[in-house]
Amino acid sequence: MRERNKTISTQQKALEINLDEGKYGTFVEIGAGQEVARQFFSAGAAAGTVAKTMSAYDMQISDVIYGKTGAYVSKERLEQMLSREFELLNDRLAETRPKNTQFFSYAATVTAKSFQQKSECHGWVGIQVQLYPEAPPSEIVLHVRMLDEDNHSQSEALGILGVNLLYGAFYYKDKPKWIIESLLDNIASKRLEIDLIHxxxxxxxxxxxxxxxxxxxxxxxxxxxxxDTDGSSIVPGSALRKKDVMVMRGSYKPPTKVHLDMSNCGVEQFKNIGGLTGRGVLTVAEITMSELASDDEQDDASFLARVDLLVKLGYTVLISDYLRFFRLRSWIRNYTDNRIGIVISAHDFKPIFDEAFYDGLEGGILAAMGKLFSDDTHVYVYPAKINGELVSLDNVKVPEKVRHLLNHLVVNKSLIAIENYKEENLHILARELVKKLPHGRGDWEQCLPEGVAEEIIDKRLFGYRD
Structure with missing residues (x-):
């Protein structure tokens, strides 16, 4: 297994593949030119790698070649392209190519910037590839957001991405995390986002x-x-598009009756404010990366356990690296123009009104509040028992010099107190409860929603022992 070379250029990657006579495939790119194929041609020696390039840009031609589809920029269309091209290549050349040949098909279907394009620029990119000679194909599929402002730049970034994907699949195949880490090699930050991989x-x-x-x-x-609520990875834009969204942040280690009551109460009041679309409220449980800071097997197991328990309770799960709430709201606003609600516990209220929390942000706390509470966004505050005292939005303590800011947000119903909560559950704290799990069964089981304790016991989650 080679070491991951973080300095290798796009041209060097393409040339290395071109010089390997065993790697041979097709490139089919729709929507942003044929930038990946161009990278291999410009690197030199492409005759050893490129069997065919094509852009079935016309929808009727595309349908004739690959069959009908509900949407042209979709995973379904990408899968049709990949399978058809790999099948043709294998059928036509398997008997005549050398036995050490590894066939591949690369495909992309994207909606790039144009004079008519007003909506988000995004697309699906993928490969089917034999990772050893005569093997059945394996596949990697990506969903990509293109953030450049012009078509040429978007096409260029997609070309580099395609080379990185193909190179990673061939040379880092036994290190899938390396494949991911290399996808944006030689692409400046904020040009592309990859928000799904399969x-x-x-x-x-x-x-x-x-x-x-x-x-x-x-x-x-x-x-x-x-x-999603099945625990499968989904494209955020598809899940959030035109939805009213209620987000609850937590550690969920494990999810408790308090979490369930927070979201239920928040959604109920959210629905009562009016102006919702009738499409239903998407209820999202969010975990920040600060809760999953390291990268070892124990944290991975904890992450999977939390996702499984949350989807069992009916939540869509979001993992983000947004520490500040206003950045989370801005990210959601990329995908929906509808109302956004955020429900937080009084336990987590203090940092929001701590000016030090916004050090380094131009405009400080005032700018942060302006970004958080713009565009039909409301924050719902769930009460908590803190040092034996019931703390709610009505009596929460903030520094005196920002008290007027708090009052302004309350009067204008940007900050809203949660009502009709279950006071009998307010003693429950997940971080205290999880300390009891290594000691076996006990009263902690009564603090969890139905089915959660059984799951923890059966699968010995979060350090549980008999």
């Missing part, structure tokens, strides 16, 4: 795709990833 096929059969998507955030390929 490995499949026989060579990648043992890969846990949820952990790979978590690694997208850890390796700065994106700022957040999402999992």
């Amino acid at each position: 490995f499949s096929g026989p060579y990648f059969s043992e890969i846990n795709n949820r952990l790979m998507n978590l690694h997208l955030v850890r390796s700065w390929c994106c700022r957040a990833v999402m999992f």
Whole structure:
């Protein structure tokens, strides 16, 4: 296994593949030119690698070649392209190419910047590849957001990404995290985001795709990833588009009755403010990367356990590296123009009004509050028992010089007190409860929603022992 070379250029990667006579494939790119193929041609010796390039740009031609689809920029269309091209290549050349050949198909279907394009620029990119000669194909699929402001720059970034993906698949195949970490090699920050990755096929059969998507955030390929109520990775834009969204932040180690009551009460009051779309409220449980700071097997197991328990309770799960709430709100606003609600506990209220929390931000706390509470965003404050005292929005303590700011937000209903909460649950603290798990069964079980304690006991989660 080679070491990961972090300094190798895009041209060097393309040339290394071109000079390996065993690697041979097709490039089909729709929506942003043929930038990946161009990288291999310009590197030299491409005749050893490139069997065919194509851009079935016309929708009717695309349908004739690959079949009908519900959307042209979709995972479904990408899968059709990859499978059809790999099948053709294998059928036509398997008998005539050398036995050491590893066939591949690269495909991309994107909506890039144009004079008519007003919505988000994004796309699907992927490869089917034999990772040893005569092997059945394995697959890597990505969803990409393109953040450059012009078509040429977006195409250029996609070209580099395609080379990185193909190089990573061939040379880092036994280190899937290296594949992820190399995807944005030679691409300046903030040009691309990769917010979903999926490995499949026989060579990648043992890969846990949820952990790979978590690694997208850890390796700065994106700022957040999402999992649906089945626990599967999803594209955030698809999940949030045109939805009213209620987000609850927590550690969820484990999720307790307080978490459930917080979201239920928050959603109920959120619905009562009016102006919702009728599409329903998407309830999201968010975990920040500060809760998953290190990168070892114990943290990975804890992460998977939290996701499993939260989706069991019906939540969509968001993992983000946004420490400040206003940045989380801005990220959600990328995908929906509808109302946003954030529910927090009085336990977590203090940093929001701590001026030191916004050190380094131009405009400080005033700028942060302006960004947090703009565009139909409301924050719901759930009470807590702190040192034996019931603390709610009505009596929460903040520094005197920002008291007027708190009052302003309350009067204007930007900050809203949670009502009809279950006071009998306020003694429950997840961080205290988890300390009891290594000692076996006990009264902690009564602090958890139905089914959660059984799951912890059966799977021995969070350090539980009999």
